[in-house]
Amino acid sequence: MSSSNIDEICDLWKASLLQYGGRSPRQDHKDLYNAIDRIASGGVGWDSFTLNYDEDRPECDAPSWMDDEHEIWFRDPKEIVEEMLANPDYSEEIDFAPLRDYDGEGQRRYQNLLSGQWAWDQADIIVKDDPTITDASFVPVILGSDKTTVSVAWTGQTDYYPLYLSVGNVHNEVRRAHRNAVAVIGFLAIPNFTKQNQNDIYYRKWRRKLYHASIARILQPLRAGMTTPVLTRCGDGFYRKVIYGLGPYIADYPEQVLLASVVQRWCANHLPITFHAQISISFLLQIYSIKLSREPLRITLWSCLLAEDAEEVLDDIDRRIALAPPFTGLRRFPQGRGFKQWTGDDSKALMKVYLPAILGYVPDDMVQALRAFLEFCYLVRRNVFTAETFSQMEETLEHYYKYREIFQKSGACPKGYELPRQHSLKHYLWLTILFGAPNGLCSSITESKHIAAVKEPWRRTNRFKALVQMLIINTRKDKLAAARTDFEARGMLDGGVPFQLDEQQHLPAAVAHVRETIAAVNQEHKRAEALRLRLQLQQQSAQSAEQDNREESPEAFEGPPDRGRVDMAVETQSCYPSTVEGLAEYLDDPSFPSLVHDFLTGYLDKSLTLDPDEVDDDEVKGSLAYVHHSAAATYFAPSDACGTGGMHREHLRVTRSWWKGPARYDCALVRADDDAEVHLTAGGFTVVRIKLLFSLKRAAKRYPCALVHWFSRTFHATEQVTGLYSVAPQYYDSGDPFLEVIPISSIYRAAHSIPVYSEDHLLPHTLSFDQTLDSFSHFFINKFADHHMFATIPGFDLGVCSREGRGIPEGLVVGGEENSNCEGGGLGGGNREEDEEAEAG
Structure with a gap:
């Protein structure tokens, strides 16, 4: 907050103590800042140096850039590394020796940096060069840099060039969570240039030299520790000998070009080894980032839709995108692709719902190319890699290169494919073997660190010599974080x-x-x-529900990994009937009491030894029932935004009005057997749509339950083009839905269903996203909704329609006749011809 606000709080504090003769511990903002500055732990100080051009100059008319002096601010990287190693906050989540990790089947697992082959090889090289230092721990130093813009409006474009540092010993989840395991150690210079300078070969060479010389000067304090072990205190309280080394460099492609001194569109990993030696081979071992682009796809759509109704078809694709049902963490697009400004997050969110939207409107090879690309993106974000994962990556990449030829044949890419980011896909496999899972070394780590280290401190400045103020703010934040960690380690914050x-x-x-x-x-x-x-x-x-574009973010859940659970919301809703009979009337479902009766006789705790004959129908109707609007599903999902324990929490919404708007009844994955151990990539799940969440009170005990509408797989195999499973709600011959009351402990997590759209009919403009799940008869289960869903969906069994696996009851219809021909025609969609071939196969 501002210094004036701090002064006001201190004055209020003083006033509250005057009548007691007390004294406020802080008099004003200066007193507070001085107290922070006096914190002994954390907050490595800042220093600076200047660099200028000192090579050959022309005899006359020397360009102005040769006279410029560039100031570089930095912190001692050795002190930063020592501070990270001594941090007790992640003392249990750090490795001090390279390791080879194997699973129960003998497959090697690649996860954290020290589980990769590179760290193992580096340790061998160090010991070979000096056999006397076998007792030292190898500490790889990870660097990363990327320009960021803090303002483009009233003050003009203001850019900064932060340099970040981390250590490869900490686990990936710690680095992703930014628990003081990623620190800004410098602000590099951004040379001023004109259009004429930009095309000057001497200027471009000087700019590269300025960049490399700055990094070399900043890293100078680490040089001695690269050959002679340094005694360092660690977070567990022990002292260890450590020896430093330069690890991978986190950079996007433009940064890689500057870092490796190569020409645009060249690959830094395919340079001659002699050229590697001229700079630093460590700087060339980079992890690439995947950024999805919509422009090539838009051109392709236009090139394919040459018919007179191309605009109409594109509008229908937009309506398909807008009709995607809401889902936790999934952004909605009420206007389809109609955005004037796009960000990387927008593109990634759109691709999660894009395949079903374009299916049937573009060539199947295009859909399969996008599908293969998406599957590869999700595979490389996994937390642990094995030989099986590498095999899947190779197979997916092979499919992508095969099907992307359609883009060249259609005229979208007539000159072939020269995109560096697509070329970099070839290197993911061996870079993962070298450095472990890419999600611990991806550029999103430095991108998100921009907010805490650059953008937020800049907003707190008065814009005059802002960088100096930002350095002070960063130092004070580090001191406060270090002090809190120290207080927690000493037990000083327990209980308050x-x-x-x-x-x-x-x-x-x-x-x-x-x-x-x-x-x-x-x-x-x-x-x-x-x-x-x-x-x-x-x-x-x-606001209109049609304009509603809220994104409900999933919640990081701190804690150790466990099997997962679903917890009912504590708050009950008083606007519903309080008995089973009353709820039956409210739901307009006379079968509801009998469903509750079946639940009592078949699903209650076996320790009750309940005799079915003892459950009276009238007693069931009069049982108390409390309605809830949500439940929280918690499960292990280390590849998503989650806590350091790898746990992830999302909410299932079951309400007649969501945010004062339309009703929302989410779909979910349900365990087929409560007693079976759940594996993220194994079977044991089916799909339901939750119609009611309620707690049933019996014998002074509450039983959290859910009234669900069962879905079943329409075909055993996935749809051939999209690779998605298709499901349909089940109905009896009478048209009544196949409902059942189940314990919420059977629910695993939310599921996202996207309609299987018809190719023969355009969607009506009157249809809204809240009507989607009621208006279509067949749905794709969206495995691209998030990374955990991608890992769960491929192996789960959607063919089982109920928990006991008793199959489809007599007189049951898959899809339902009343939903197959909705208003507007053909909304049911059904399955494509390829599904029939897949079923025959």
Whole structure:
């Protein structure tokens, strides 16, 4: 916050203690800043040096850039590395020796950096050069850099060039979570240039030399520790000899070109080895990033849709995209692709729902090329790699190169494929073998670090000599983080300060008054926040549901990995009937009491030894039932945005009005057998749509349940072009849906269903996304919804229609006749001819 706000808080603190003769521990913002600056741990100081051109100059009319001086700010990388190694926060999530990890089947697992082949080979080289240092730990230093823009509006474009550092010993999840395992160690110079300078070969050479010389100067303190072991304190309290080495460099392709001094569109990994030696081979071992682009795809669509109704078809594709049902963490596109400005996140979100939208409108080879590309993107983001994963990567890449030829044949890429990012796909396999899982070394780590290290500090400055202020802010943030880690390690934050004072019975009246004042302020704050949220909801409800583009983000869940669970929301909804009979009338479903009866006799805890004959129908109808609008599914998903324990939490929504808008009834994956161990890539799941979440009260105990509508697989194999499973809701001959009451413990996580669209009919403009699950008869289960779903879907068994695996009951219809011909014609879609071939196969 601003210094004036800090001063105001200090004044309020003083006023609250005056009548007791107390004294505020902080007088003003200067006093607070001085206290932070005096923290002994953390916060390595900043220094600077200048570089300027000192080579041959023309005798006259020397360009202005030769006279410029460039100031580079940096921090001692050796002190930063020592601070990271001594951090007790991740003392259990760090490796001090290269290792070879094997699973139960004897396959080698590649995960963290030190599990890769490169660290193992480097350790062998170090010992071979000096056999006396066999007791030292190898510490690879990971660097990363990328320009970032903090302002393009009123103050003009303001760019900064941060240089980041991490150590390869910490585990990938720690680095992704930014638990002080990634630090900014420098701000590189950005030379000013004109259009004329940009085309000057001498200027371009000087710019590269400036970049490399700056990094070499910053890394100078590490040089001695690369040959002679350094005694360093570690987070577990022990001292170890460590020897440093330069590890992989995190960079996107433009940064790689500058780093490796190669020509644009060249591959830094295919240079002659003699050229490698001229710079540094460590700088050439980079992990590439995948960024999806929409422009080539748009050109391709136009080149394929040469008919007179091309615009109409593109509009229908937009409607298909807009009709994708809501899903936690999945962005909606109410206008389809109609965005004026796109970001990388927009493109990645669109590709999650794109394949079903273009199916039937573009050549199948194009769909299969995009599918193979997406599957490769999801494979390389896995947390652990084995020989099986590498085999899948090779197979997927082979399919991609095979089917992408359609882009050249159609005229979209007449000169072939010269995209560096697509070429880099060839290197993923061996780079993963060298350095472990790419998700621990991807450029998204430095991209997200921009926010905390550059953008947020810049916003706190007054814009005058902003960089110096940003350095101070970063130092103070590091000191506060280090102090908190130290306090937690000493147990000083357990229970809170007032709790400890209460326990010691030394709570003075002044402190008690402060605590009461803080509680009152907090209460007022909560009331103000509730009012703000209420006003926000009113504003949001005024908007049309068609314009609604909220993205509900999944939640990181700190904790050790476990099997996973589903927890019912604590809050119950009072606007529903409170008995089973009342809910049956509300749902307009006379069979609901009998479904509850079946649940009581078949699904209750076996320890109750309940006799089915003892369950009276009238008693069931009068049983208390409490309705909930949501449940939270928690499961192990290390490749998603998650806590360091790899746990992930998402919410299943079952409500008649979502954000004051239309109803929302989510789909879910359900375990076919509660007693079976669930594997992320194994079977044991089916798909349901949750119609009601409720708690059934019986014998003073509540049983969380769900009323679900069962789906079943329409074909055993996946759809041939998209590679997605197709499912359909089940109905009886009478047209009634096949419903059942199940315990929520049977639910594993949410599922995303996308309609199988008809190729013969355009979608009506009146159809809304909230009507999608009720208006179509067949659906694809979207394995691209998130990385965990991609790992789960390929092996799960959708052929089982109920928990006990009793098959489709007599008189049951898959898809339902009443849903096969909706208003507008052909919304049911059904399956394509390729599905029939797949079934025959």
